Amino acid sequence: MRNELLIELFSEEIPARMQRQAMDDTKTVFKQILDENCADYAEIATYISPRRIAIRVEGLENKTRRKTDAERGPKVKADEEAINCFLKKFNRQKNDLYERDGYYYLNTSSDGQEISEVMGDIIESFIAKMPWQKSMRWYIEKDRRLSARWIRPIRSIMCVYDGKSIDKEIKSVGITTGNTTNGHRFLSPDKIYISTFDDYVNQLEKNHVILDFHKKREYIRNEIMKTAESMGLCLCDDEKLLDEVAGLVEYPYIHIGSIDEKFMTLPAVVLSTSMKVNQKYFTLKYPDLTIAPYFATVTNVPGTKVMFEGLERVLRARLSDAMFFYKEDTKISLDEIAKGLKNVVFHDEIGTMADKVERMLLLAENDDERRAIRLCKADLLTQMVSEFPELQGIMGGIYARVQGEKEEICKAIEEHYKPRGANDTLPGTDLGLRLSYIDNLDTLETYKKHGITRTGSKDPYGIRRAEKAIQRIQEELTRRSRTDRIK
Amino acid sequence: MVYPNRKLDYGIRMAETTKSFQEIIFDLQKYWAKQGCVILQPYDTEVGAGTSHYVTTLKALGDGYWDVAFVQPCRRPKDGRYADNPNRTQYYYQFQVILKPAPTDPQSLYLKSLEAIGFDLSQHDIRFVEDDWENPSLGAAGLGWEVWCDGMEITQYTYFQQVGGISCSVTPVEITYGLERIATFIQKCENHFEINWNGQTGDKKLTYGDVLKRFEREFSYYNFDYASVDILLSHFADYEKECNKLLECNLVMPAYEQCVKANHCFNLLDARGVISVSERVAYITRVRALAKACCQAWCESLKGAE
Numbered sequence: 001m002r003n004e005l006l007i008e009l010f011s012e013e014i015p016a017r018m019q020r021q022a023m024d025d026t027k028t029v030f031k032q033i034l035d036e037n038c039a040d041y042a043e044i045a046t047y048i049s050p051r052r053i054a055i056r057v058e059g060l061e062n063k064t065r066r067k068t069d070a071e072r073g074p075k076v077k078a079d080e081e082a083i084n085c086f087l088k089k090f091n092r093q094k095n096d097l098y099e100r101d102g103y104y105y106l107n108t109s110s111d112g113q114e115i116s117e118v119m120g121d122i123i124e125s126f127i128a129k130m131p132w133q134k135s136m137r138w139y140i141e142k143d144r145r146l147s148a149r150w151i152r153p154i155r156s157i158m159c160v161y162d163g164k165s166i167d168k169e170i171k172s173v174g175i176t177t178g179n180t181t182n183g184h185r186f187l188s189p190d191k192i193y194i195s196t197f198d199d200y201v202n203q204l205e206k207n208h209v210i211l212d213f214h215k216k217r218e219y220i221r222n223e224i225m226k227t228a229e230s231m232g233l234c235l236c237d238d239e240k241l242l243d244e245v246a247g248l249v250e251y252p253y254i255h256i257g258s259i260d261e262k263f264m265t266l267p268a269v270v271l272s273t274s275m276k277v278n279q280k281y282f283t284l285k286y287p288d289l290t291i292a293p294y295f296a297t298v299t300n301v302p303g304t305k306v307m308f309e310g311l312e313r314v315l316r317a318r319l320s321d322a323m324f325f326y327k328e329d330t331k332i333s334l335d336e337i338a339k340g341l342k343n344v345v346f347h348d349e350i351g352t353m354a355d356k357v358e359r360m361l362l363l364a365e366n367d368d369e370r371r372a373i374r375l376c377k378a379d380l381l382t383q384m385v386s387e388f389p390e391l392q393g394i395m396g397g398i399y400a401r402v403q404g405e406k407e408e409i410c411k412a413i414e415e416h417y418k419p420r421g422a423n424d425t426l427p428g429t430d431l432g433l434r435l436s437y438i439d440n441l442d443t444l445e446t447y448k449k450h451g452i453t454r455t456g457s458k459d460p461y462g463i464r465r466a467e468k469a470i471q472r473i474q475e476e477l478t479r480r481s482r483t484d485r486i487k
Numbered sequence: 488m489v490y491p492n493r494k495l496d497y498g499i500r501m502a503e504t505t506k507s508f509q510e511i512i513f514d515l516q517k518y519w520a521k522q523g524c525v526i527l528q529p530y531d532t533e534v535g536a537g538t539s540h541y542v543t544t545l546k547a548l549g550d551g552y553w554d555v556a557f558v559q560p561c562r563r564p565k566d567g568r569y570a571d572n573p574n575r576t577q578y579y580y581q582f583q584v585i586l587k588p589a590p591t592d593p594q595s596l597y598l599k600s601l602e603a604i605g606f607d608l609s610q611h612d613i614r615f616v617e618d619d620w621e622n623p624s625l626g627a628a629g630l631g632w633e634v635w636c637d638g639m640e641i642t643q644y645t646y647f648q649q650v651g652g653i654s655c656s657v658t659p660v661e662i663t664y665g666l667e668r669i670a671t672f673i674q675k676c677e678n679h680f681e682i683n684w685n686g687q688t689g690d691k692k693l694t695y696g697d698v699l700k701r702f703e704r705e706f707s708y709y710n711f712d713y714a715s716v717d718i719l720l721s722h723f724a725d726y727e728k729e730c731n732k733l734l735e736c737n738l739v740m741p742a743y744e745q746c747v748k749a750n751h752c753f754n755l756l757d758a759r760g761v762i763s764v765s766e767r768v769a770y771i772t773r774v775r776a777l778a779k780a781c782c783q784a785w786c787e788s789l790k791g792a793e
Contacts, residue, residue: 012594013632015617134619136630136646139588139658146658155592186608248614279638299612306610310637316677317574324572343763
């Protein structure tokens with residue numbers, strides 16, 4: 001007899017960035033456990049929402065297959081007593097034993113069991129085998145002991161087979177399974193009784209929980225785009241932010257808010273980064289791609305006037321901070337700031353950033369390169385880059401422009417950290433290519449000199465990235481000089 | 488698929504009244520007292536966070552039950568801005584709650600506490616945003632969230648997993664409210680210095696700025712520009728020495744206090760700009776060694792008591 005199994009682990013909020021992976025891992029692990037338990041099924045699908053992981057198994061056979069196991073016993077050379085003990089444990093005779101690799105083995109087999117009987121073990125196995133990047137234990141008061149590990153405390157577990165509740169005590173987390181779950185934390189927190197998957201999806205939606213992560217994510221993107229378009233704006237795509245924002249709501253409500261005019265004097269990249277990193281707001285642009293004084297955000301409950309005011313007020317505070325950093329940073333010249341590089345460590349055993357700059361200067365071939373090298377690391381000491389490390393290089397270019405450096409030098413500083421990875425583009429300008437080349441070359445040569453290497457799996461200092469960068473830049477520089485010669 | 492923006496009727500909505508800074512503190516104390524917490528007073532030595540109070544660090548270890556709540560002024564010398572940035576200061580207040588063991592649904596208790604201080608949860612967007620917390624000097628780590636309200640972080644919520652390098656045998660939950668943030672939120676201020684502290688109006692009104700602006704400015708100068716480095720360096724060495732000596736005498740709590748003083752001393756040296764990046768690692772290691780030793784001594788003493 002084949003029936004539908006529905007399991008849900010209801011916990012406290014799962015980190016947004018882990019949800020996609022967790023959905024996939026759940027499928028892999030649960031499949032493995034069903035196979036280990038000789039349970040036959042047709043299809044398995046997994047689902048995730050901030051507070052729940054759900055598994056649907058269609059066509060699960062109500063009885064597991066007969067299981068054959070080989071139990072390993074004592075070594076063949078062991079004494080009589082050990083061998084008899086082994087035989088006694090499994091209630092077998094001496095002629096049941098067989099040898100393999102110097103050990104005695106017994107073939108044990110167990111009859112198939114009712115799936116409901118093994119469900120407790122299956123769930124225990126799942127909790128034990130699920131791989132979380134980080135996990136925690138919590139205290140089970142009634143048993144006076146710590147729980148098994150999970151990403152966050154589990155509050156209830158639902159287990160429904162063929163429409164009926166399976167009640168099993170999951171000892172490792174001190175919870176007995178049942179057929180209930182809860183809706184949206186604020187909008188519909190009450191208990192819901194579930195019988196089938198379709199019932200589950202419908203009831204959850206009625207109770208303000210979208211179970212399908214991808215649908216929720218695409219809904220958010222489309223709604224923002226639609227609303228932005230109606231205002232003559234377009235959404236700045238950001239897949240990672242979209243993932244995160246989707247993982248932070250059980251039910252999405254889209255809002256567009258405005259940014260005070262006085263902040264629009266900040267560089268677009270600063271506005272964008274502050275909004276994204278601090279507030280998880282999406283940047284909106286005009287059709288000509290200049291940044292618009294609006295942002296898009298997603299909330300977990302319907303918006304109220306009070307809430308909109310709050311969303312804008314907190315952005316004002318963050319952008320005021322950014323303006324403060326910008327003002328303070330631009331009070332001092334980059335040359336002056338660069339004097340502090342002797343206090344910035346490049347690598348514990350090698351030396352400071354000032355040392356690195358000196359070494360890079362030796363590789364320079366003209367005055368522009370020398371000027372760019374002298375200034376390119378100064379932004380590491382600025383308040384803006386301390387607050388937003390991802391803006392290193394970019395802020396250097398912006399601040400260089402503010403103090404009137406040659407445009408080529410500003411551009412070079414801005415792009416000298418490229419390529420940041422295999423998928424990133426190279427610096428566009430010749431000076432930028434040279435600067436990145438010199439920076440990466442110095443890093444590699446210096447590491448080599450001090451015996452710092454990488455292995456296939458461990459590369460804490462990004463040596464491989466630097467190697468690839470150099471390779472790509474060399475190719476590009478060669479290509480460019482060839483094209484120049486043709487011209 | 489279309490998910491319509493549902494307009495729900497929450498029935499009668501509580502008009503959110505504004506509360507003064509001190510009223511927020513009174514209401515939090517009242518709420519947690521009702522939950523059975525011991526309402527303590529702050530630790531009277533300089534700490535960077537309520538976590539450093541021995542009722543958090545030491546008491547998080549061992550099997551005993553422990554529910555406390557208290558205000559803790561915090562000092563983070565490096566965060567000073569000479570009172571020019573009204574949202575970032577080197578001195579500020581936390582409201583710290585420790586529940587050990589964490590009860591069945593601490594998040595609900597927390598959310599109710601927000602209602603107790605005047606939040607109408609139906610009008611705000613509250614989120615639990617992943618944030619795992621680590622304090623390297625104390626060898627402490629935990630998993631939890633920042634609690635966001637309408638896009639602003641107002642609370643740190645953490646399940647401790649280890650303190651002083653030792654795993655917690657009974658998981659405590661630490662709930663740390665950022666009082667200034669909460670006050671600016673409830674009072675709809677643009678920044679911390681505008682917070683109404685005493686709830687009065689007109690001439691009698693005293694703001695956060697009235698109370699603390701000068702303190703902030705003078706201490707920023709002290710932390711960044713005027714603190715005597717040689718004195719601080721010798722203080723650090725003294726605190727370290729004394730901590731180790733007191734551990735040998737089996738006086739764990741006085742020893743821990745020396746460790747806390749050493750930590751603050753390090754923070755001052757750091758703000759003063761005399762600690763290089765590589766030296767920082769060494770200093771943190773020294774403080775962590777003291778914290779670890781204190782925590783271990785504490786655990787030993789608990790065993791002895793059984």
